[in-house]
Amino acid sequence: MRARRFNSEILITYLIKILGYSAIIFVGLIFYFLISEGFPAIREVSFSEFLKVRWYPIEDYYGILPLLVGSIIVTVGALIIAVPIGLLTAIYIAEIASPTTKEVLKPLVELLGGFPSVVLGFLGLLILSQYLREILALPTGLSALTGALILAGIAIPAIVSISEDALDTVPQSYRDASLALGATEWETIWMVTLPAARSGVLTAIMLGIGRAIGETMVVLMVTGNAPMMPEGLATFINPTRTMTATIAAEMGEVANGSTHYHVLFFIGIILFLIALVVNVTASTFVFRRKKRSERILS
Amino acid sequence: MAENDYKIITENLVLQYSDGTESLKNITLNIPRHAISVLFGPAGGGKSTYLRVLNRLNDLASVNEMSGRAILFTKDGQPLNLLHPDIDITALRRRVGMVFARPVVLPMSIKENLTYGLQVAGERNRSRLNQAVERSLTQAALWDEVKDRLDDPAVDLSGGQQQRLCIARSLALEPEVLLLDEPTSGLDPISTGKVEASLQELKKDYTIILVPHSVQQAARTADYAAFFLQGELVEYAVGHEMFTKPKNQRTADYIEGRFG
Amino acid sequence: MSTRKSPQRRKRTQQIGFFMLRMVAIIAVLPIIAIMAYIVYQGASALSWEFITGYPSDGMRSGGIWPAIVGTFFLTMLCAIVVTPLGIGAAIYLSEYAPDNRWTQSIRIAIINLAGIPSVVYGLFGLGLFVIFLNFGISILAGALTLAIMTLPVIITTTEEALRAVPQSFRVVSTSVGATQWQTIRRIVLPQALPGILTGVILGLERAAGETAPILFTAAVFFLPRLPSSILDPTMALPYHLYVISTQVPGMEPQIQYGTALVLLIFVLGLNLLATVIRSRARARRQW
Numbered sequence: 001m002r003a004r005r006f007n008s009e010i011l012i013t014y015l016i017k018i019l020g021y022s023a024i025i026f027v028g029l030i031f032y033f034l035i036s037e038g039f040p041a042i043r044e045v046s047f048s049e050f051l052k053v054r055w056y057p058i059e060d061y062y063g064i065l066p067l068l069v070g071s072i073i074v075t076v077g078a079l080i081i082a083v084p085i086g087l088l089t090a091i092y093i094a095e096i097a098s099p100t101t102k103e104v105l106k107p108l109v110e111l112l113g114g115f116p117s118v119v120l121g122f123l124g125l126l127i128l129s130q131y132l133r134e135i136l137a138l139p140t141g142l143s144a145l146t147g148a149l150i151l152a153g154i155a156i157p158a159i160v161s162i163s164e165d166a167l168d169t170v171p172q173s174y175r176d177a178s179l180a181l182g183a184t185e186w187e188t189i190w191m192v193t194l195p196a197a198r199s200g201v202l203t204a205i206m207l208g209i210g211r212a213i214g215e216t217m218v219v220l221m222v223t224g225n226a227p228m229m230p231e232g233l234a235t236f237i238n239p240t241r242t243m244t245a246t247i248a249a250e251m252g253e254v255a256n257g258s259t260h261y262h263v264l265f266f267i268g269i270i271l272f273l274i275a276l277v278v279n280v281t282a283s284t285f286v287f288r289r290k291k292r293s294e295r296i297l298s
Numbered sequence: 299m300a301e302n303d304y305k306i307i308t309e310n311l312v313l314q315y316s317d318g319t320e321s322l323k324n325i326t327l328n329i330p331r332h333a334i335s336v337l338f339g340p341a342g343g344g345k346s347t348y349l350r351v352l353n354r355l356n357d358l359a360s361v362n363e364m365s366g367r368a369i370l371f372t373k374d375g376q377p378l379n380l381l382h383p384d385i386d387i388t389a390l391r392r393r394v395g396m397v398f399a400r401p402v403v404l405p406m407s408i409k410e411n412l413t414y415g416l417q418v419a420g421e422r423n424r425s426r427l428n429q430a431v432e433r434s435l436t437q438a439a440l441w442d443e444v445k446d447r448l449d450d451p452a453v454d455l456s457g458g459q460q461q462r463l464c465i466a467r468s469l470a471l472e473p474e475v476l477l478l479d480e481p482t483s484g485l486d487p488i489s490t491g492k493v494e495a496s497l498q499e500l501k502k503d504y505t506i507i508l509v510p511h512s513v514q515q516a517a518r519t520a521d522y523a524a525f526f527l528q529g530e531l532v533e534y535a536v537g538h539e540m541f542t543k544p545k546n547q548r549t550a551d552y553i554e555g556r557f558g
Numbered sequence: 559m560s561t562r563k564s565p566q567r568r569k570r571t572q573q574i575g576f577f578m579l580r581m582v583a584i585i586a587v588l589p590i591i592a593i594m595a596y597i598v599y600q601g602a603s604a605l606s607w608e609f610i611t612g613y614p615s616d617g618m619r620s621g622g623i624w625p626a627i628v629g630t631f632f633l634t635m636l637c638a639i640v641v642t643p644l645g646i647g648a649a650i651y652l653s654e655y656a657p658d659n660r661w662t663q664s665i666r667i668a669i670i671n672l673a674g675i676p677s678v679v680y681g682l683f684g685l686g687l688f689v690i691f692l693n694f695g696i697s698i699l700a701g702a703l704t705l706a707i708m709t710l711p712v713i714i715t716t717t718e719e720a721l722r723a724v725p726q727s728f729r730v731v732s733t734s735v736g737a738t739q740w741q742t743i744r745r746i747v748l749p750q751a752l753p754g755i756l757t758g759v760i761l762g763l764e765r766a767a768g769e770t771a772p773i774l775f776t777a778a779v780f781f782l783p784r785l786p787s788s789i790l791d792p793t794m795a796l797p798y799h800l801y802v803i804s805t806q807v808p809g810m811e812p813q814i815q816y817g818t819a820l821v822l823l824i825f826v827l828g829l830n831l832l833a834t835v836i837r838s839r840a841r842a843r844r845q846w
Contacts (some may be wrong), residue, residue: 009740013655019644020651020665026707027668033686034679085586092583096576105587107834112590114761114830116768118797119819122804123593126812156586186572207674214676216771217797221805244678244771251682251775256690268682272675279674283667355734391736398734402727405750405845415735418745453845464731471735 034272038265045263055227055241057250057260064267066227070144070240074219075212077148077236078155082208085152086159087201093160094167095189106164113157121221124150129222136237142224144240150218155208162207166200167193206282213274216244225249243267302371305331305475305505306352306380311366313347315359322347323529325366329475329522334497334506336520336537338513340558343526345509349477352380352507353394354387370394373474392419395468399480399511401460403452408444411452411463415471430470438466439496458489465496475505483511494519513553517541525549597820604817614781618799618807623818625782629698629793630825633777634767636702636789637709642759644706645713652714653721654743673711678771680708685775699789701777708772709762716758720751725846753840760833768826770797796822 045062052063093105124146133141170193178188194201224239227246231238247264254261301307306329313322322344329335337345350356351368368380372393379385392415404411412434413427421427431448435441440462444455452463461481468476478497482490497506497519510516516523520537525546533546544550551557563571612622656662684704694700724747732742748755770778778798786793800818803810 009738012740016647016651016655019647020656022644022648026710027672029687030672030675030679030683030707033683033691037682037686085582088579088582089586092579096579097583105583108587108590111594111827111830114764114768114827116770116797116822116826118768118770118801119597119823122800122815122819123597125804126815127596153589160586184568184572186575187568210674214674214678216676216678217801221801244676247678247682248771248774251685265682265686268679271679275674275676275679276671279671280667282674283670353734355730358730358733388736388738391734396734398727398731400727402725402731404728404731404746414732414745415737418732418735418737418741451845467735 031272034265034269038262038267038269041259041262041266044259053229055246057263060259062259062263064243064270066229067241067243067246067267068270069230070223070227071213071242071244073144073230073235073240074147074151074223074242075209077144078151078212079205079209081148081152082155082159082212083205086156086204086208087163089156090160090163090167090201090204091189091194094164095185095193106161109157109160112153113161117154117215118217118221120150120153121218124218124222138237140224140239142222142239143237144223145236147219147223147240147242148236150222151212151215154215154218155212158211159204159208162204163197163201166197166204169200170196203282206278210275210278210282213278214244214271216248220245220248243271247271301369302375302377303331304328304371306368306370308348308351308369309367311348311351311368313351313356313364314362315347315356316362317360321529322351325531327524327531327534329505329507331505332501332503333521334501334508334519335522335524336508336510336516337524337526338510338516338520339526339532339552342528344529345526346479347529348526349396349479349507349509352475352477353391353396354380354385355391355396357387370475388419392471393473394475394477395471395473396477397461397464397468397479397481399483401457401464401484403455403460403463406452407449408452408455408463409448411467412470415467419471430472434466434470437469437496437500438462439492439499440466456489458485458492461485461489462493462496465493469500473504475507476500478506478508480509480511482515490515513541513555525552527552594823597816597823600813601816601818601820604811604813605820609814609817610821618781618803619810620814623796623799623821625785626794626796626799626818627821627825628785629778629795630767630797630822632698632786632789632793633702633705633773633795634763636698637705637766638759638763640703640706641709641713641762645710645759645762646717646755648710649714649717649721650743650748653718654739654747669711669714673715676771677708677769678774680704681772681774681776683707684772689776694790696775696777696779696792697790698777698786698793701773701793701795702789704772704776705766705769708769709766712762712765713758716761717751717755720754720758721747723754724750728846750844750846753836757833757837760829760836764826764829764833767829768797768822770795770801773798796825 049062050064052061053065054061054063055066089109093102097105128149129141129146131141132138132143132146174192174196175188178192179185183191219242223241223245225241225245226239227241228238247267250260251264254264309326311322311325315321325348337348339345347356351364352370364381366381370378370380370393372378380390404414406414409431412431416427416430432441435444440459443459452460455463465481482493485493494515497508500506508519510519520540523535523537523540524531525533527548533540533544533549535545541553544553609622610627611624613624615621652662652665656665681704684700688694688700688703689696728746728750729742732746737745773795777793778795779792780794780802782792782794796818800815800822803818804815
């Protein structure tokens with residue numbers, strides 16, 4: 001019986017090892033496919049063409065700049081709204097709210113986080129864009145601003161939950177020490193607790209950035225889908241087009257293997273790389289993991 | 299005494315953890331059968347490390363070096379090489395039971411805590427399991443207190459009861475050696491007294507190695523005592539001699555509280 | 559000394575500050591309640607037995623959304639079947655077996671990166687690998703597999719967290735009475751981590767059910783005359799349906815759109831509720 005048990009032990013260990021390595025395999029696979037389908041674009045379209053400002057694939061204009069700028073504009077716009085609101089809400093929930101209020105607010109914010117993006121885009125389309133159309137006298141109400149506002153709604157739950165967790169993790173002894181030195185709770189929050197939670201908060205913001213840049217359906221539905229370069233202050237109320245929306249909108253209509261097809265995959269590579277940069281930056285903020293032997297002997 | 303009159307002999311035992319914490323420097327120590335051997339000394343001395351060589355629990359951490367000679371003589375007189383890389387580890391751990399400093403009860407009922415070790419060894423017979431439960435709880439002086447609530451969660455017991463449950467858990471496997479690493483450090487004096495009393499009973503059937511949490515406990519319980527200091531074995535003597543007339547100056551200093 | 563603010567002034571600052579924060583929190587949270595209320599208000603009137611179980615007609619402008627519901631259900635189910643063993647297995651490996659070295663660290667980094675990739679990039683990947691290279695075509699299979707790869711990193715991460723939350727002392731005790739590593743995992747670690755694992759799986763599936771981009775080019779079609787007959791068939795799906803009827807069908811009754819949104823919300827948030835219930839019940843019954 002002992003021999004049989006050891007055999008199944010070895011078998012299971014082996015099986016689990018295989019499952020463990022599969023994660024790396026999939027990252028590699030994703031990268032491989034993006035590159036194999038996207039790289040031909042570099043040969044078929046000259047690099048300088050990509051840097052042009054006109055995106056009109058039907059007539060062979062492959063300027064990616066307006067798409068890149070579009071993504072950046074809506075993301076920045078969303079963050080301008082989402083970071084202050086999200087961070088301040090997180091501070092409120094973590095430091096000031098009573099336990100019962102906390103019990104109500106936390107699930108509510110998580111609820112928003114669970115909303116499918118298509119639903120938020122839908123609401124943006126039917127409600128927000130009509131509203132903006134009236135207020136700002138726009139032709140359709142579909143603009144970068146609309147996109148930024150809804151994207152903020154997507155980024156806020158991420159920023160709130162992770163910042164709130166980070167603030168919760170700050171040891172109570174820090175706050176106690178500050179109060180014992182005569183600081184008010186308000187001063188403690190800004191001078192002690194928040195700086196102590198700095199890395200968690202930065203991670204939260206990075207995650208918010210990641211979600212905003214990577215969002216597809218919302219921007220597809222409410223930004224007007226017109227690739228345009230910024231024109232001064234009117235930029236925000238003009239329509240725009242992001243990289244993600246471009247892929248989503250045009251992939252269905254391209255011929256397999258055509259230049260347009262390859263260029264869309266190329267944009268996918270760019271998005272992958274941006275996500276990589278955001279993630280790597282975020283993970284340098286996270287604490288080092290305790291080694292397993294430390295856990296055992298302590 | 300001949301070698302196999304002892305339960306465990308260790309000769310020139312050296313151990314180094316890879317992260318540089320606690321190590322053992324050349325320990326030569328023999329553990330007599332059916333007695334309480336006490337390993338005492340200040341923190342970081344290597345006592346816990348020594349215990350973990352005996353049931354190879356240090357395999358869970360990463361070890362740079364483990365060499366020397368460590369032999370356990372089984373009930374039938376067979377020598378078992380504790381340092382052998384292919385040793386049947388799970389069987390060894392049933393032979394050599396361990397009780398830790400903080401009582402750690404598994405998240406199950408009292409009864410399931412006790413039958414756990416037997417079940418992973420493959421025992422399925424219901425009546426044998428029940429017998430083991432009653433026997434081990436009696437030996438740990440806990441049977442009367444819990445016999446009517448064996449199905450209650452073990453975590454509901456008091457600290458002292460939990461620790462005796464941990465002792466019973468090891469005893470359920472009918473080990474030959476019982477290792478106790480500061481078993482009463484979190485307990486009140488009454489529970490501590492009960493545990494120390496059970497050990498006196500248990501030593502008739504088992505070989506006991508105890509790391510006490512105070513010099514006083516060492517003096518109360520030791521049949522034989524070994525003073526560990528920074529990974530070295532400084533002095534070894536019969537219990538009452540060690541604590542009344544220690545031979546080594548460092549031992550005397552520690553016992554009298556001049557350092558700790 | 560004279561530059562120090564008076565205690566009253568600092569107290570005032572705190573009162574104003576707390577008040578402002580409370581306002582911000584309300585601004586953040588009120589729209590959430592408003593949105594939910596509005597969708598329920600507008601969409602509830604569209605919900606009827608015919609709507610939920612009927613087929614669309616008149617170019618989607620009337621009738622029911624049953625095929626979309628079925629499609630989302632099958633996509634989510636198949637995704638769950640694939641991703642759960644894969645994700646939990648990988649997490650067990652990382653948490654319990656993998657040595658603490660560079661290689662393991664890079665696996666973890668790879669997984670964290672996978673988690674941050676935009677969903678539309680997963681759609682591209684699914685298109686390239688499942689639809690074209692493996693020749694599954696636009697199908698439930700391709701869509702579910704794409705969703706599975708997208709959900710994988712989240713499940714691995716949350717499962718690993720749940721496993722690591724189980725106190726190390728349990729493992730040590732179990733080993734000390736002679737259990738093998740797998741016995742310790744199977745008998746103690748997994749059962750204790752199960753609520754956390756389940757919560758993570760359900761939340762991952764919640765996201766998979768609501769995402770549109772990954773199924774855009776891999777599984778979803780706008781209209782099917784009948785339900786898909788195998789996993790190699792394409793399918794309708796709720797998120798995609800909502801997208802199309804709100805952007806590409808002229809003359810669409812807002813009520814039906816809200817009704818579709820409501821059904822999708824109920825599906826998704828129902829999963830959320832399930833996860834929350836599991837999490838709080840487990841916390842109450844925990845024996846450590």
